[in-house]
Amino acid sequence: MSFLKSKFRHPKLPRNDLGLTQQAYEGPLSTLCAGCGHDAIGASIIQACHELSIPPHRIAKLSGIGCSSKAPTYFLDKAHGFNSVHGRMPSIVTGANMANRDLVYIGMSGDGDTSAIGMGxxxxxxxxxLNMLYLVANNGVYGLTKGQTSATADEGSLSKQGQANPLEGIDLVTMAIQLGATFVARSFSGDKRELLPLIKAGLSHNGFAFIDIVSPCVTFNNHAGSTKSYDYVRDHVTTGAVTDFVPVEEEIIVSSSDSEAQDICLHDGSILRLQKTGNEYDPQDRQQALAAIEQSRQQDRILTGLLYVDPAAQDLHEVLGTTDKPLNSLGERALCPGSDVLEVINDSFR
Structure with a gap:
């Protein structure tokens, strides 16, 4: 039996500045687990690219290995796509970006693909x-290999079999800020009102934009005791600068007040606590961002929203002083100017 997505759409669907409807940014029918938060992330990417009027063929979507890295199949099917080796997506996107700086780059990864084999x-x-939007669909487990605890799972978090994780979890937003990312945010797959503008802002940012998205695994990590379940995240979220689980029987949607912690009860009875950053939060203060993230962690809350941004950031091309013209469009004369030019370059380093 085959399942195909219907191509019928209402003839009066809204069109963007390019004259395209949202259908031009969609992909084939998803085969991820019913209710997977990754599909909600994909839906937000589709809407963001449509509303920003980005030509689909000017987008490059890249991923590694995992459920999250499979997700790009189901959005932007008219974009360039590359599914790389496990944990090696950053190398591929770096090469592509250096060759053609004119494309919009979206990297989709997971907590295993990024924080374990792909950490380096x-x-x-x-x-x-690098000028790109890097998204991590973070569920704390390795779903493709049947639910082992991932490197981002919190200490004490229970596996589906009831085993407690004895190790400290890696916090990717803290790492991103410390390593020099110039746009860092965290959100929840079930909170589209927050996630959508963050994705749009990340796509518009000049430099490396990183969004860690808590996206509960409905099959292996959505149970009581997990700190990556829908209930727990909704119960422990706190939001920074203001800018899901979708179960088979009923969709869970978040609509929380700014800066107020909200407890969200999941279908299995577990609780997720989310809290957004308040209006007094300054996302341009790196030290405040790191302190706020740590304070929320100590309070068993997940801080969401825009956590840090440097509006004056330079991307890799500006730092290296590369040519404004994409390398893949340069002719042989420009790429191989001859030994005389090479000698002048070598002399400049002596």
Whole structure:
């Protein structure tokens, strides 16, 4: 039996500045688990790119291995796409970006793909400040290999089999800020009102934009005792600068007040506590961002929203002084100017 997405759309759907409807930014029918938060992330990416009027063929979407890295299949099917080796997406996107700086780059990864096998690659793409939007769909487990605890799982968090995680979890937003990311945010897959503007801002940012998105695994990590379940996140979220689980039987949607912690009860009875940053929060203060993240962690809350941004940031091309013209469009004469020019360059380093 095959399942195909209907191509029928209302003839009066809104069109963006390019004259395109949102359908031009969609992909095939998702085969992820019903209610997977990754599909909610994909829906927000589709809407963000449509509302920003980005031509689909000017977008490059790249990923590694995992449920999250499979998700790009289901959005932006008219964009360039590359599914890389496990944990190696940053190398691929760096090469592509250096060759063609004119594309809009979206990297989709997961907590295993980024914080375990891909940790070294992640660290260097951040410090290089590559001009891209890097998204991590963070669920605290390895879903493709049946639910082992990932490196971002909090200490004491229970696996589906009831085993407590004995190790401290890696906090990717803290790492991103410390490594030099110039746009850092955290959100929840079930809070589209917060997530959508963050994605739009990240796509518009000049430099490395990173968004850590808590996206509960409905199959292996949405139970009582997990600190990455829908209930727990909704119960422990706190928001920074203001800018899901969608179960089979009923969709869970968040609509919380700014700066107020909200407890969200998931279908399995577990609680998620989310809190957004308040109006007094200054996202341009790096030290305040790090302190606020740590304070929220000590209070068993998940701080969401825009956590840090440097509006005057330079991207890798500006730092290295590369040509304004994409390398892939340069002719042989420009790429191989001859030995005389090479000698002048070598002399400048002597």
């Amino acid at each position: 690659q992640f660290a260097h793409v951040v410090r290089r400040r």
